[in-house]
Amino acid sequence: MKNKMGIKIDETIKWQDITPGGVIYDSGSAQHFITGDWRSMKPEFVDENCKHCLLCIPVCPDSAIPVVEGKRLDFNMSHCKGCGICYEVCPFKAIEFMKD
Ligand code: SF4
Ligand code: SF4
Numbered sequence: 001m002k003n004k005m006g007i008k009i010d011e012t013i014k015w016q017d018i019t020p021g022g023v024i025y026d027s028g029s030a031q032h033f034i035t036g037d038w039r040s041m042k043p044e045f046v047d048e049n050c051k052h053c054l055l056c057i058p059v060c061p062d063s064a065i066p067v068v069e070g071k072r073l074d075f076n077m078s079h080c081k082g083c084g085i086c087y088e089v090c091p092f093k094a095i096e097f098m099k100d
Contacts (some may be wrong), residue, residue, distance in 0.1 A: 003034065003037055004037070007034055007078060031079070034078050034079070035062060035078075035079050035081055036064075036076075036077050036078045036079050036080050036081065038081055038082075039077075039080060039081050039082035039100050040082060040099070040100055041082035041084060041097060041098065041099060041100055042077070042080065042082050042097070042098060042099075042100040043075055043080065043082070043084065043086055043087050043095050043096065043097050044075075044095070044096045044097070044098065045074045045075055045094065045095060046093065046094045046095065046096060047074075047094075049092050049093050049094035050072060050092065050094035051092050051094070052070065052071050052072055053091070053092070054067065054070075054072060055089050055090065055091065056072065056086040056089055056090050056095065057072065059085045059086060059089050060080075060085065060086055061081070061083065061085070062079045062080060062081055063076075063079070064076045064077075064079040064080035064081075065086065082100060084097050
């Protein structure tokens with residue numbers, strides 16, 4: 001089975017395998033959880049407006065904006081939770097924000 005983003009879901013994991021309250025005990029394990037599933041709003045990258053100032057990078061609470069060789073790339077929608085902070089800080093209208 002796949003989720004709405006086309007990411008394969010491991011259906012062998014039962015509720016008994018999940019920690020109480022879904023608490024994550026291990027540090028650095030967030031990349032293993034597809035938190036983009038929780039999103040109701042989404043940002044959209046407008047590539048042609050981006051000046052690669054990178055102001056949006058440190059404000060993203062989910063590290064969902066990849067940077068390669070000083071240039072930001074499109075959003076990692078597997079981890080973006082749709083908080084809209086990147087949209088608020090971008091001074092160049094390079095991010096739109098809408099219902100998912
Ligand atoms: S803040 Fe806007 S212009 Fe700057 S890197 Fe991010 S998307 Fe591009
Ligand atoms: S909407 Fe929020 S979580 Fe998604 S990329 Fe922007 S700042 Fe990160």
